[in-house]
Amino acid sequence: MADVARLAGVSSQTVSRVSNGYPGVNEKTRRQVTAAMEELGYRPNSAARALKRGEFRTIGVITFSLATTGNVRTLEAIATSAAQEGYAVTLLPVALPTQDEVQGAFSRLQELAVDAVIVIMEVHLLDAATVTLPPHVQVVVVDSDAGDRYTVVDTDQAGGSRAAVRHLLGLGHDTVWHLGGPEGSFAAQRRADAWRVALEEAGRTPPPLVRGDWSAESGYRAGLELAAREDCTAVFAANDQMALGLLRALHERGRRVPEEVSVIGFDDIPESASFLPPLSTVHQDFGEVGRLCVQAVLHKMRHAGAGPGTTLVPTRLVTRASTAPPPGADGRTAVGNTGTAAAGETGHGGPAQ
Template sequence: MADVARVAGVSSQTVSRVSNGFPGVNHETRQRVLAAMRELGYRPNSAARALKRGDFRTIGVITFTLSTTGNVRTLEAIATSAAQEGYAVTLLPVAVPSHDEVRGAFSRLGELAVDAVIVIMEVHLLDATRLSLPPHVKVVVADSDAGDRYTVVDTDQAGGTRAAVRHLLDLGHRTVWHLAGPEESYAAQRRADAWRAALAEAGCEAPEPVRGDWSAESGYRAGLHLAEQDDCTAVFAANDQMALGLLRALHERGRAVPDDVSVIGFDDIPESGSFLPPLTTVHQDFAEVGRRCVEGVLRQVRQNETEIGTTLVPTRLVVRQSTAAPRVR
């Protein structure tokens, strides 16, 4: 910094103000300092600046898996939104979603020097009564029911499910079968509960749900079973990938969609409009979830306060060609 000041003919304090982007330096002087920086190959020491300011302008992200569409798209939105705010993102995948693993992840993030943490809890395997995150760490959790302890940003799982079930019942189906996600998944459980409640509210009996693991292959296996159920005329799949496998199974078993069986998914992945037939599904705004996660955690950082509560991002039903009134028998 002293060398830059000497070449530019300014004080070290002026160099510091320019390198940190502070106002109060006239344009000509700023350009002279920047030219000296380029000439000397000067780069500000981000670690030293962070220690001086007391912040690192970095958000840590803990995620249990990068294999699901929702997590990847949420992470992409977090990285984009953080960059727009001048923050970097440090990603720390956790192989096993256990209490000890998450505690260890927070410790490692502390060593990496982050200002706050976003936890993407796609699977709800943590016992909320046992998980106690460090009180000084600003935290936002995505996809969780921990809103009584932390800031939570979640998709309106229940609202989207109710819209899907009502759509099928309004078409004239007597009930709706459910291709559910894994039991340990918070999102899958929330959708299954809302499916069952929507049927009960309409006075319809809920068939025994068939479970998959979010993959198209598991949807195909479940679909082979559902195709054998003569009274199955409508299926709500907990995600689009399983719906894709279901469509294949129904086709192979000679059950036409939507003439024999109507199918609805959840997520509205980019490919869902290209399924055969194009899939009716519940749209999740993953970009908005990621944006609100960043917005919420930075608000805590800037106000130096911890927030508690849940923000729900609305869903909407996208009607395509995979649903129709049941065939008259």
């Protein structure tokens, strides 16, 4: 900084004001200082700035899996939104969903110096771990049931699931089977609970839940079981990847989709419109979830004492070619109307935009 000041013929204080973007420096002087910085290759020392301000301008992200579409797209949105706000992102994937792994991830983030942490994993792991954070580090949890303990950003899991079930019942199916996600997953539990409640509200007895692990392979295995049941005419899969495996199993067992079995998924991954047949599904706005996570941690950092809260991002029903009335149906709807969305839900007769 002293070298820049000498070359530009100004004080070190003026160089500091220019490098930090402060007002009160006339344009001619600012150009002189900037030219001197460029000539000398001067770059502000971010570590020194952090020590002076007590702010590192870095957000840590802890996530269990990078194998799921939702996590990857949410992480991408977090990184983009953070960069727009002038923050860097430090990612720490957790290899195994254990207390020790979560504790280790938080410890490493403390060493790396972050201002806030966004956690993309089940909150029970966060609570079970012996996590000690400096008082200035704020935490936001994605897609989890944190109650009033943490700030949460999530999609409307229950609303999207109800929309899927009502769509299938509205087509005339007597009931809807559910291919659920793994036990211990908050999202899987919310979707399964909403499926069950939607059936009970319509006066239907929920059939046994068939469980997968989010993967297409688990959907295929479950699909072989469901394909053998002649009473299964409609399936709500808890994510699109399991729905893909289910479609393969139904095809191999000679069950036509949607003529004999209707299938609807959840997520609306980019490939879902290219499934055979194109998949009806529930659209989640992962980009908005990531953006709101960054906004939430910045709000907590800038407003000391801000309490926890939950923000839900709406979901949207996307109807494509994998759902239709059941065999022998006369086209009348049993619940609602396929062209009308339920309260708080939006129907969409084409690919997600």
